[in-house]
Amino acid sequence: MSEDRRRAVLHAIVEGYVSTSEPVGSKALADTAHLGVSSATIRNDMAALEEEGLIAQPHTSAGRIPTDAGYRRFVDHVASAALQAPHKRAITTFLSDAVDLNDVVERSVRLLSQLTRQVAVVQYPSPRESQVRRVELVRIGVDRALVVVVSADARVEQSTVTLGRDVTEVEFEDAARAINEVTVGRTPTTLAPALEVWLQRDRQHEWAAPVVEAVITGARGGTVERVVFAGASNLTRAANDFETDAIGPVLDALEEQVVLLRLLHEMAAEGRDVSVRIGAENGEDAFSRTSIVAAGYGGSGDAVSLLGALGPTRMDYPGTMAAVRAVARYLSRIVETE
Amino acid sequence: MSEDRRRAVLHAIVEGYVSTSEPVGSKALADTAHLGVSSATIRNDMAALEEEGLIAQPHTSAGRIPTDAGYRRFVDHVASAALQAPHKRAITTFLSDAVDLNDVVERSVRLLSQLTRQVAVVQYPSPRESQVRRVELVRIGVDRALVVVVSADARVEQSTVTLGRDVTEVEFEDAARAINEVTVGRTPTTLAPALEVWLQRDRQHEWAAPVVEAVITGARGGTVERVVFAGASNLTRAANDFETDAIGPVLDALEEQVVLLRLLHEMAAEGRDVSVRIGAENGEDAFSRTSIVAAGYGGSGDAVSLLGALGPTRMDYPGTMAAVRAVARYLSRIVETE
DNA sequence: ATTAGCACTCGAACGTTGTGAGTGCTAGAG
């Protein structure tokens, strides 16, 4: 009973089930997959695979379908496919004429959802260390202010803060001038202590503490992490795989973002080229019938951002992995040269 | 055959069908609705209503369900319900501690989707005429620039433009200073001609035409109209009304925005307090089984922005209309006092 | 180790039948 053939059987089952969405039986395998053995032999192998928990049968007299563990084994043993040439071209043409960071992200997520025919998810790139170009402070009412930080690498961060106490126009303008003097030309790391010093120097400035805080986080690129998604309708296309009512929770989770972000972070921590989470591996009820294929882009270590595709566990893993990897690579290039 | 009773029958059919999602028959109506007549009489009325095209039967021996026209008649004759007290409180508490325009919009859309148990849609408020506070220009590479316009009412608009030709740092800084001098303190209407004059004065400035254009549209509040939506999972809850595969196109249309924006504009043009589009009235395949309840907020005439709820034609119109109106009113207050 | 053969299982598809909700119509009462 060769180990190799058993793996081949598993792969054939996965591929068959993915493409037809029907349980695959021993006879069908013997006919279509070219394993050179009879259906009886395949049945034996299947029994062994079932013993290992890699495949299961939905009911007694049906064929086999892969379990989450089966998909996992399959994914770990398969090199991600080469991307089809037309898809490659699509990536180049579609992303190259983006005008704007927002535009790049938006285009990427749409592109990825089209390539994979799944729901695509793209996290906004984490900003790089770059000089502050200008801080704009606008007084709104007597105790609130708008803080805008413009960085040299063409990012604009804004936030609204409530001041420590009511301030006059004059006080406000003075502080704004001073903060600009201290800040402009510095990078986030050197800027934070400098601002703290200014803040301490004169008790008069106490009210500006929230502003300083906002400037610092703004210079770092803001605190809010965001993901955008596209292709939600692909979930309905797969509605037979999911029981139909499994797609509601997924939509909620996509809108909620927080769970999704947690998962993406976990996947980033794995530090692989392309990482895959299958069904229950996500440890989330909403995603218990869903797989996520994700890759990092635009940096390494903490600076990495993520993008990925998300769909039913019964998905074309090699193809999806190839598309995700390709878009991630291309996006890395764009973000770095921008 | 009293006209009034016939209307009552129609209303009873709508209400019954909305709450049970099953066709309602003459006998059931005679029992539950207190019309004081027998089922036979109701049958006669039903025949008349069917003649008018207001109701239909899904198959021969079934009860009646309202047609789009039936819902329309119903909606036109029903005063929108009073909002329930807990809902009223929810609006106040949920929206009052928003920190930010973005935050307001985001909270509104979530709130509305919860109140109506439908998909909620909120358009970003159209900006009001307000002074330009500062224009920040950042040179990116040799022929591109980032344009940031900060308005006195705490808006920040940014865009990236490609310059007419390569420019040096010095040229660029000069132009930036000049543009600020001309622009700051002016409102969009007075600002545009002033900038044009500056542009004409010296052929040297020709390359800056795209920048000027960006400043003008930025001051006006940008060109891109955006809507955000929330509660997409409510579509799946209603999946029995829709045939399940009708929700895909709706999701696509929501992501696409353009169709949705067109519809909202059309509805704004009707100029009613709350306007309702029912099923085929939308004139869009994607929304042919979907109703939209929308209201304007934050201004009048062209300045109005829209928000609304969107769900299957079999929807609780009075309740939805009440919620939409209430949120719109509250949002108007917030946007105006901001 | 592999294969052919065989008995067995059980879901899906199909046909039949019964049931009841709902209808339209007619004739009579107010």
Place this chain on the structure above:
DNA sequence: CTCTAGCACTCACAACGTTCGAGTGCTAAT
């Protein structure tokens, strides 16, 4: 002229039984 009672009729739907066949596990032979 309006309403009601009564009745025959229609037809989706559920329940039930049957058949069919894909797929299995096991055994004995190669």
